[in-house]
Amino acid sequence: MTHEFDGKKYAKASAHQNEWGTRLIAELHLRGNERILDLGCGDGALTSRLALLVPEGEVLGIDASRGMIGAASPKAGSNLRFRRLDINELDFEDEFDVVFSNATLHWVKDHRRLLRNVRRALRPGGRLRFNFAGEGNCSRLCSAINEAMSRDEYRQLFEDFEWPWYMPGPDDYRLLAESSRFGMVRVWGENADRFFPDQAAMIGWIDQPGLVPFLANLSAEAKRSFRNFVVSRMIEETKRENGTCFETFRRINVSASVGR
Ligand SMILES: C[S@@+](CC[C@H](N)C(=O)[O-])C[C@H]1O[C@@H](n2cnc3c(N)ncnc32)[C@H](O)[C@@H]1O
Numbered sequence: 001m002t003h004e005f006d007g008k009k010y011a012k013a014s015a016h017q018n019e020w021g022t023r024l025i026a027e028l029h030l031r032g033n034e035r036i037l038d039l040g041c042g043d044g045a046l047t048s049r050l051a052l053l054v055p056e057g058e059v060l061g062i063d064a065s066r067g068m069i070g071a072a073s074p075k076a077g078s079n080l081r082f083r084r085l086d087i088n089e090l091d092f093e094d095e096f097d098v099v100f101s102n103a104t105l106h107w108v109k110d111h112r113r114l115l116r117n118v119r120r121a122l123r124p125g126g127r128l129r130f131n132f133a134g135e136g137n138c139s140r141l142c143s144a145i146n147e148a149m150s151r152d153e154y155r156q157l158f159e160d161f162e163w164p165w166y167m168p169g170p171d172d173y174r175l176l177a178e179s180s181r182f183g184m185v186r187v188w189g190e191n192a193d194r195f196f197p198d199q200a201a202m203i204g205w206i207d208q209p210g211l212v213p214f215l216a217n218l219s220a221e222a223k224r225s226f227r228n229f230v231v232s233r234m235i236e237e238t239k240r241e242n243g244t245c246f247e248t249f250r251r252i253n254v255s256a257s258v259g260r
Helices: 007-012 015-028 045-053 066-075 111-121 139-149 152-158 170-178 199-210 220-238
Strands: 035-039 058-063 080-084 096-102 122-133 184-191 194-196 245-247 250-257
Touching: 007 066, 007 199, 015 045, 015 096, 015 122, 035 045, 045 058, 045 066, 045 080, 058 066, 066 080, 096 111, 111 122, 111 170, 139 152, 139 220, 139 245, 152 220, 170 184, 170 250, 194 199, 199 220, 199 245, 220 245
Parallel strands: 035 058, 035 096, 058 080, 096 122
Antiparallel strands: 122 250, 184 250, 194 245
16 A cells, blocks of 8 residues: 655655665765665655766656655756655566665565565675664654544544554664575664754644555545644653653664675
8 A cells, every 4th residue: 555645845845864864865875877776765865965966877766646846846857766656566677776764664564575576676795774764663643643543533434544664673673684685684773762852843744745545545524633633642742841752762784785
């Protein structure tokens, strides 16, 4: 299942995703001629930075959301393309030197299939670098959402709802990744807990992308009241005296390469 996002709002509410992605890009130590695939490119901010670093290479950003691809497309250029595609349907073979993904793969449930498809997309000597949400990520938001979903007025609306995120612990993910056909695999957890500078910054992130999948099938009135319940619970639970708001951010980092 994929979801629809507002790329313009996301661009304004994604400071922390951008910060993690910037670090990930620096760690790639690109030569400048690589072909790169960015899984879940969102508004394309990181994808276009990758393209600047490979003037003799090429970058393709894929995302399932029309709103995100709409926000990314104006950034396309001579070595940068965007395409609307579900990560679950990757259909590339021997095409990329690097498969990159930041803050996305917790939206994908079947990582065995994902790793198989990424392995197929990579050329000999190619590598992947992922950072996505792991166990314990956004514990305050998850518990506020769970509380809202179990309230009398919403319980029935969520009877057939499928929880949108897969957030494994590093040990479980290591086992999975090591059973894939990569030559060298490294998996490690990371504590990236953070303080939002103020409640407005936190609310921006709750609205886009946080609550999107939970509101998708609600009426306009239920959308508003469910969202307001979660926002006020989050302010109660996370706001400090100095106005900042605390949330847990736990990440899974993965790097792996394909033999030549
Ligand atoms: C939090 S955003 C991250 C965007 C960008 N990588 C960044 O770091 O700013 C997650 C993105 O993953 C995309 N996404 C989630 N599930 C997807 C899927 N199955 N196929 C393609 N894109 C997906 C969403 O549309 C969204 O743009």
